[in-house]
Amino acid sequence: MRNWDILRSKSIVKDRWLTLRADECRKADGTIVAPYYVLEYPDWVNILALTPQKDIVVIRQYRHGIRESILELPGGAVDLCDSGPADAVQRELREETGYVVKELSEIGSISALPHSHTNKIRCFLGRGAVQIAKPQPETTEQIEVSTMPSDKFLQSAYRGEFGHPHHLATIFFALAIPGVFSKGEA
Numbered sequence: 502m503r504n505w506d507i508l509r510s511k512s513i514v515k516d517r518w519l520t521l522r523a524d525e526c527r528k529a530d531g532t533i534v535a536p537y538y539v540l541e542y543p544d545w546v547n548i549l550a551l552t553p554q555k556d557i558v559v560i561r562q563y564r565h566g567i568r569e570s571i572l573e574l575p576g577g578a579v580d581l582c583d584s585g586p587a588d589a590v591q592r593e594l595r596e597e598t599g600y601v602v603k604e605l606s607e608i609g610s611i612s613a614l615p616h617s618h619t620n621k622i623r624c625f626l627g628r629g630a631v632q633i634a635k636p637q638p639e640t641t642e643q644i645e646v647s648t649m650p651s652d653k654f655l656q657s658a659y660r661g662e663f664g665h666p667h668h669l670a671t672i673f674f675a676l677a678i679p680g681v682f683s684k685g686e687a
Contacts, residue, residue, distance in 0.1 A: 503529040518542075542620040545613065546590040547576025547668055549675050550602055550630040555683070556648035558600050558630050563643040564664065571664035572657060574671055575600075586623040594627065598646045599634040602627030609674035611667060624671035626678065651682040
């Protein structure tokens with residue numbers, strides 16, 4: 502299948518968080534699609550962080566778009582100051598929760614909304630999570646930090662208490678890793 506040709510592209514909104522772009526596209530059959538709106542975001546990261554007791558570090562965060570506080574995994578955007586996704590996820594974990602992990606591995610990657618978003622979501626598993634400091638959330642963040650036993654965590658996920666689909670993707674990837682959701686060595 503052939504990619505669409507972009508005939509023109511215009512930024513409607515451009516700031517540090519996102520760019521809204523309007524493209525004029527030509528499909529392979531010659532049909533013109535205009536405007537086709539695209540949101541440009543930085544890549545995002547999130548982490549399923551396991552304590553030595555195999556509890557999972559979670560946050561409850563207010564999300565203004567839906568005007569609710571929801572359960573989440575720690576994470577956020579890959580910033581220009583980050584050397585890459587692994588650096589970003591460690592920074593986000595430390596800022597949002599005060600935790601650090603001894604062992605970190607990327608367990609999957611997905612597209613946020615491939616029809617209209619340019620960014621990727623990188624999903625990480627962290628082992629040996631310990632809290633070394635108080636959380637230092639950004640001014641736009643309202644966060645409560647806690648840990649959950651894996652059985653309660655999975656029940657919460659199955660009940661739909663995690664509001665971000667990319668956090669559910671991280672849980673999905675982690676389910677395939679032996680020992681993540683069972684007691685024992687983290």
